[in-house]
Amino acid sequence: MPRNTALFERASQTIPGGVNSPVRAFRSVGGVPRFIERANGPYVWDAQGTRYTDYVGSWGPAILGHAHPEVIKAVQDAAVNGLSFGAPTEAEIEIAEALVARLPSIEKVRLVSSGTEATMSAIRLARGYTKRPKIIKFEGCYHGHADSLLVKAGSGMLTFGNPTSAGVPPEFIQHTLVLDFNNIDAVEAAFNAHGDELACIIVEPIAGNMNLVRPQPGFLEALRQLCTKHGALLIFDEVMTGFRVGPQGVQGLTGVKPDITTLAKVIGGGMPVGAFGGRADIMEYVAPLGPVYQAGTLSGNPVAVAAGLVTLKLLSEPGFYDRLEAQTRKLADGLAERAENAGIPFSADYVGGMFGLYFRERIPTTLAEVSECDIELFKKFFHAMLIKGIYFAPSAFEAGFVSATHDDDVINATLDAAEEVFAKL
Ligand SMILES: Cc1ncc(COP(=O)(O)O)c(C=O)c1O
Numbered sequence: 366m367p368r369n370t371a372l373f374e375r376a377s378q379t380i381p382g383g384v385n386s387p388v389r390a391f392r393s394v395g396g397v398p399r400f401i402e403r404a405n406g407p408y409v410w411d412a413q414g415t416r417y418t419d420y421v422g423s424w425g426p427a428i429l430g431h432a433h434p435e436v437i438k439a440v441q442d443a444a445v446n447g448l449s450f451g452a453p454t455e456a457e458i459e460i461a462e463a464l465v466a467r468l469p470s471i472e473k474v475r476l477v478s479s480g481t482e483a484t485m486s487a488i489r490l491a492r493g494y495t496k497r498p499k500i501i502k503f504e505g506c507y508h509g510h511a512d513s514l515l516v517k518a519g520s521g522m523l524t525f526g527n528p529t530s531a532g533v534p535p536e537f538i539q540h541t542l543v544l545d546f547n548n549i550d551a552v553e554a555a556f557n558a559h560g561d562e563l564a565c566i567i568v569e570p571i572a573g574n575m576n577l578v579r580p581q582p583g584f585l586e587a588l589r590q591l592c593t594k595h596g597a598l599l600i601f602d603e604v605m606t607g608f609r610v611g612p613q614g615v616q617g618l619t620g621v622k623p624d625i626t627t628l629a630k631v632i633g634g635g636m637p638v639g640a641f642g643g644r645a646d647i648m649e650y651v652a653p654l655g656p657v658y659q660a661g662t663l664s665g666n667p668v669a670v671a672a673g674l675v676t677l678k679l680l681s682e683p684g685f686y687d688r689l690e691a692q693t694r695k696l697a698d699g700l701a702e703r704a705e706n707a708g709i710p711f712s713a714d715y716v717g718g719m720f721g722l723y724f725r726e727r728i729p730t731t732l733a734e735v736s737e738c739d740i741e742l743f744k745k746f747f748h749a750m751l752i753k754g755i756y757f758a759p760s761a762f763e764a765g766f767v768s769a770t771h772d773d774d775v776i777n778a779t780l781d782a783a784e785e786v787f788a789k790l
């Protein structure tokens with residue numbers, strides 16, 4: 366029996382579905398998940414010794430490429446001094462200062478250990494600050510797995526066709542209004558109906574959990590305006606886009622300033638770090654200063670923070686994002702060109718180090734349009750590329766990621782493989 370299969374069978378005995386996060390299972394594309402043994406730069410190697418060019422990048426964090434020597438060294442150096450203290454450290458100040466210096470919307474920031482914790486805490490803070498119960502989220506956006514956000518969500522929930530989780534009593538989500546991404550009229554109507562009850566809007570300002578969907582011109586600006594007008598807070602969930610689409614996330618690209626930003630993935634450099642931050646008067650509602658409780662045994666963990674700090678430093682090198690985006694563009698445009706040559710209905714989009722692939726003639730602007738993509742064709746493409754050693758996300762509803770180590774040779778090899786695959790789809 367191939368070793369991946371043996372490991373999957375063994376894993377399935379003791380771990381639900383054999384995986385510790387559902388998106389890792391190949392359930393929507395079929396087949397056996399690859400069990401990864403090691404990774405370096407743009408590559409991962411599975412338990413059978415097969416090398417794959419990786420466009421998942423740990424679902425976003427691996428922006429410098431896997432096992433970047435400076436990040437590994439920082440982790441090793443920090444580990445020698447102890448793994449966790451449950452008391453403050455100077456490195457936590459440094460990473461807070463780094464985030465505040467880079468994102469003008471953040472005046473104060475609290476560290477947590479995952480994106481889920483960041484969004485869950487940000488929602489609680491928005492409700493505590495405004496003293497209002499209701500929140501707006503958008504269908505197909507995924508904000509982690511806190512109860513009030515597991516409604517018509519993206520990522521694995523969309524992939525597996527179960528967008529609202531069981532185990533969440535209706536009472537827990539009665540205050541969550543779910544609207545269509547990029548539909549300003551619907552947001553206006555919601556504010557007209559519930560304006561004085563709405564604590565916040567939470568949005569992926571570039572959606573990356575229903576494949577990649579950009580905000581249409583004016584959408585984020587309208588969200589900002591409506592929140593300001595009605596006294597609600599605007600939360601940008603930049604867990605995926607933060608330091609991924611550019612040096613200041615989507616807020617830097619668009620100039621739209623949220624009240625609270627959530628971060629994770631890249632800011633931990635592959636270690637568990639999340640954060641939520643924003644205006645000082647809002648952040649001062651958080652315990653111990655304010656009445657909104659929020660805590661964590663491992664929050665600001667010294668080893669994780671060390672990885673995050675050196676990652677942020679390396680991302681600040683001049684031209685980093687120009688180079689990253691140039692590589693992502695080569696991949697996206699190159700795939701689109703080769704698909705067109707083969708007569709395959711396909712389009713691709715990208716921002717910074719993040720991309721979307723769509724088996725559809727035109728780039729989608731709504732979840733409804735994403736849902737028109739040819740999933741069967743995607744599955745064939747996914748498996749044919751995997752056989753050629755190219756690892757894309759095992760879902761038609763996820764964004765992909767390029768790292769600083771995806772150089773021309775790596776991208777060209779992917780394009781050559783895609784040319785052969787498209788010709789036989
Ligand atoms: C936009 C967004 N928010 C929140 C999350 C949750 O983060 P985590 O998986 O670290 O809990 C994710 C990814 O999982 C995400 O993409």
Ligand SMILES: NCC(=O)CCC(=O)O
Binds near residue numbers: 424
């Ligand atoms: N876009 C999907 C994710 O980022 C989620 C990763 C996970 O839940 O393991």
